[in-house]
Amino acid sequence: MSSRSPSPRSGGWSSPGLNAPYDTGGRSSPYANGGAHNVSWASAQARSAEVKGHTAFNPRNNGFFRKHFRRISTSLPFSYAEKEKLGRGRPQGNRFTEYLTHIGRILWRMRLRVGLSLLLILSIVLFYVTPLHRAFRRSSLWGGGNKFVIILAANQGGGVMEWKGPREWAIERDSVKNKKKYAQKWGYDLDIVDMSTKKRYAHEWRESWEKVDTIRNAMRKYPHAEWFWWLDTNTFIMEPSYSLQSHIFKKLNQVTYRDINEYNPLNITHPVIAEYLDPETRSPIGDGKPNSINLIVPQDCGGFNLGSFFIRRSAWTDRLLDIWWDPVGYEQKHMEWEHKEQDALEYMYTNQPWIRPHVAFIQQRKVNSFPPGACGEKGDDPRIHYQEKDRDFLVNMAGCEWGRDCWAEMYSYRQLSNRLNRNPWEKFKDWIGDSMKKRKQEKEKAKKQEKEKEGNH
Numbered sequence: 103m104s105s106r107s108p109s110p111r112s113g114g115w116s117s118p119g120l121n122a123p124y125d126t127g128g129r130s131s132p133y134a135n136g137g138a139h140n141v142s143w144a145s146a147q148a149r150s151a152e153v154k155g156h157t158a159f160n161p162r163n164n165g166f167f168r169k170h171f172r173r174i175s176t177s178l179p180f181s182y183a184e185k186e187k188l189g190r191g192r193p194q195g196n197r198f199t200e201y202l203t204h205i206g207r208i209l210w211r212m213r214l215r216v217g218l219s220l221l222l223i224l225s226i227v228l229f230y231v232t233p234l235h236r237a238f239r240r241s242s243l244w245g246g247g248n249k250f251v252i253i254l255a256a257n258q259g260g261g262v263m264e265w266k267g268p269r270e271w272a273i274e275r276d277s278v279k280n281k282k283k284y285a286q287k288w289g290y291d292l293d294i295v296d297m298s299t300k301k302r303y304a305h306e307w308r309e310s311w312e313k314v315d316t317i318r319n320a321m322r323k324y325p326h327a328e329w330f331w332w333l334d335t336n337t338f339i340m341e342p343s344y345s346l347q348s349h350i351f352k353k354l355n356q357v358t359y360r361d362i363n364e365y366n367p368l369n370i371t372h373p374v375i376a377e378y379l380d381p382e383t384r385s386p387i388g389d390g391k392p393n394s395i396n397l398i399v400p401q402d403c404g405g406f407n408l409g410s411f412f413i414r415r416s417a418w419t420d421r422l423l424d425i426w427w428d429p430v431g432y433e434q435k436h437m438e439w440e441h442k443e444q445d446a447l448e449y450m451y452t453n454q455p456w457i458r459p460h461v462a463f464i465q466q467r468k469v470n471s472f473p474p475g476a477c478g479e480k481g482d483d484p485r486i487h488y489q490e491k492d493r494d495f496l497v498n499m500a501g502c503e504w505g506r507d508c509w510a511e512m513y514s515y516r517q518l519s520n521r522l523n524r525n526p527w528e529k530f531k532d533w534i535g536d537s538m539k540k541r542k543q544e545k546e547k548a549k550k551q552e553k554e555k556e557g558n559h
Contacts, residue, residue, distance in 0.1 A: 236286065236289050237289075238289075239287075239288050239289030240289035241289075245288070245289050245347075246347060247288050247289025247290050248289065248291070248326060248327065249326075249327055249328040249329060250288075250290045250291070250327065250328070250329050250330075250331065250346055251290065251291045251292075251293055251320055251324050251327045251329070251330045251331070252281055252284075252285055252290055252291070252292045252293065252331050252333060253293045253295060253316060253317065253320050253330055253331065253332045253333065254277070254278065254281050254292065254293070254294050254295065254333050254335070255295055255313070255316070255332070255333070255334055255335055256274055256277075256278065256294055256295060256296055256335055269508070269509035270508075270509075272509055272512075273335065273336065273508055273509055273512050274335055276338070276512055276513075276516055277335050277336070277337065277338065277512070278294060280338055280339055280516070281294075281333065281339065283342060284339050284342045287342055288345050288346070290346070291324055291327065293320050293323065293324070295316050295320075311427075311442055311443050313332065313408070313443050314423055314426045314427040314443055315427055317330060317332065317413060317423060318423050318427070321415055321419075327415065328414060328415055329346075329351070329412055329413070329414050329415075330412070330413050330414075330415070331346070331410070331411075331412050332408065332410065332411055332412075332413070333409070333410055334409040334410070334498065334500075336409075336498065336499040336500065336502055336508055336512070337409060337410060337470075337496055337497065337498045337499070338496065338497050338499075338512060338515050338516060338519065339495070339496050339519075340471075340488075340493070340494060340495060340496060340497055340515065340518070340519045340522070341493055341494070341495050341496075341519075341522075341523070342519075342523065343523065344495050349468070349495060350398075350412075350464070350468065350469070354392040354395060354462075355392050357464055357465065357468055358392075358395065358398060358462040358463060358464045359462065359463055359464075360386065360387035360388055360390070360395075360461075360462050360463075361386040361387050362463060363386065364463075365401055365463070365485065367401060367402075367403055367404060367405055368405045368406075368448060368452075370448075370451070370452050372386060372458070373385060373386045373458070374455045374458075376455070379455055382459050383455050383456065383458065383459055385459070388458070388459030388460065389459065394459065394460055395414070395460065395461075395462040396413065396414045396416050396418050396419050396422075396460040396461075397411070397412070397413050397414070397419070397422070397460060397461045397462070398411060398412040398413075398462050398463075398464050398469075399411045399447075399461065399462075399463055399464070400463065400464050400465070400466040400468070400469055400470040401463055401466060402466055402470075402472065402476075402477050402486055402500070403477035403478070403483070403486060404477070405444075405448055406444055406447055406448050406451075407444070407466070407470055407498075407500070408443065408444045408447070409470060409498045409500055410469045410470040410496060410498055411469075411470075412469075416460075418460050422450075422457065425450065425454075426443070426446060426447065426450065435449075465485065466485060466486050467485070467486070467487075467488070467489065467492070467494050467495075468494075468495060469495060469496055470496060470498045471486070471487060471488035471489070471494040471495075471496060471497050471498065472486050472487050472488065472497075472498060472500060473487070473488055473497060473499055473502075473511055473515070474487060475501075475502075475506050476498075476499070476500045476501050476502075488515075490518065490522070493522065497515050499511045499512060499515075
């Protein structure tokens with residue numbers, strides 16, 4: 103049964119194709135083929151063709167053509183027709199293009215996450231390539247590198263007691279380059295001091311006494327710095343990935359000790375027993391607070407070692423440097439004090455109790471490891487000598503000028519540091535090189551064995 107709707111005109115229905123009576127209210131029908139009360143489908147089709155501007159195509163013998171076209175369509179191969187349908191508008195036979203298209207669609211769906219990842223990678227690259235990295239490390243709020251100054255002693259003028267040869271120049275060049283790279287990485291200041299050309303007094307000069315005056319000048323030069331790290335030329339930083347903050351100053355109480363009796367090669371009596379001294383001075387550890395530490399010194403087998411030590415800006419330090427630099431000391435005691443300014447500090451620590459509460463000692467291998475030959479030929483003292491397995495921070499070739507080869511030691515430790523601090527790509531390349539070298543050695547060994555067998559026969 104046909105669905106019908108009420109006609110807009112009274113007396114009939116508006117469903118097309120039904121030749122129902124249509125009340126025109128007495129007017130004649132406008133259609134050519136219809137009567138006054140009839141609407142035929144042929145007349146509607148003709149009317150539509152006139153509106154479109156052309157007559158409808160009505161082929162003759164319609165039934166014959168339909169039968170012919172149906173016969174041609176069914177004669178086509180079924181597989182070809184299906185491929186034509188499925189592959190329409192797509193490149194056929196190119197798997198690589200389809201794979202790229204698939205990847206492109208995935209990336210487009212993940213465009214937000216991919217964009218954020220690329221932005222993060224770009225930010226990291228820019229941070230480490232541009233000066234932003236150093237600015238971040240130097241900032242007081244984040245890195246704190248501006249609080250540290252490295253003072254490196256050098257003899258760029260050629261030496262005081264003797265002229266430097268090619269090896270001495272090479273040692274100094276490697277040492278300076280090593281400290282520059284480390285200071286740049288962590289945002290520290292580096293003050294390279296020529297110990298040979300500046301003379302404070304005109305009378306007979308005592309080399310290495312100027313160390314004290316140099317520290318005072320560095321404190322004036324860097325008024326905002328807090329800690330000053332003195333380094334001799336014959337030192338090499340083995341682990342540049344260790345910052346001073348993480349390695350020492352963030353855990354000062356854990357890596358230092360105040361009571362010299364824990365390791366006392368000089369046999370200094372401590373604490374001083376005197377009734378007139380205050381309780382803090384009589385205490386073997388002072389007040390025990392890290393904020394009261396103003397001088398950090400390592401000890402080797404012979405006592406204090408000033409090849410690598412830290413000193414802090416303070417009123418106590420100003421007083422210490424004034425007395426330490428007093429010409430009376432090095433003029434009258436230079437024959438007795440073989441190690442000069444080092445022996446002077448030991449003398450003051452022993453005889454002036456006000457110094458002890460602000461001095462802390464640090465395990466030597468934390469900042470000043472020795473190679474074999476210094477403090478023992480075997481180099482097996484776990485307190486003093488460098489240990490590769492523990493990745494010690496710094497090596498001091500102390501005393502290498504007295505019967506050892508300074509250049510050879512510096513070169514060997516520099517190569518060791520480079521090997522220990524390789525990045526993953528360098529480790530991969532070395533692994534390939536070692537594998538090829540091992541195979542070559544095995545082939546040569548096999549050939550040698552074959553020749554020996556042939557010679558025996």
